[in-house]
Amino acid sequence: MNDLDIIDISKSLSNPVRLKILNWLKEPENHFPPHETVKHFNDGVCASYIQEKAGLSQSTISTYLSMMEKCGLLISTRHGKWSYFKRNEEVIAGYKSYFE
Numbered sequence: 001m002n003d004l005d006i007i008d009i010s011k012s013l014s015n016p017v018r019l020k021i022l023n024w025l026k027e028p029e030n031h032f033p034p035h036e037t038v039k040h041f042n043d044g045v046c047a048s049y050i051q052e053k054a055g056l057s058q059s060t061i062s063t064y065l066s067m068m069e070k071c072g073l074l075i076s077t078r079h080g081k082w083s084y085f086k087r088n089e090e091v092i093a094g095y096k097s098y099f100e
Contacts, residue, residue, distance in 0.1 A: 001094040008071040009095050017054055018064050022073060024053065025087045035082065043077040044086030 013019055024031040028041045031053065035046045051061040065085055068074040072091040077084045 001098055006098055012068050012071050038079055044084040047083045
């Protein structure tokens, strides 16, 4: 992980809602219901559930999730018309170890 990666991740984490999303996704079963078509959290949480919990517009959440995915904090998976997001634990660990 280089300095530019660290800067991009830090920018992403500088927003309280994006930080909450990352924390919610740490234990998704405690914060979200499973999607009706995908009964597990293996691929993460449906973006619409994240939007609902955050209480923000679809476009805002889409921008947030895209930013977090672009810097590597999240991994997205598509199931039909639904996008699911989960944490990228490898990148998160790399970010944390950068400061050790």
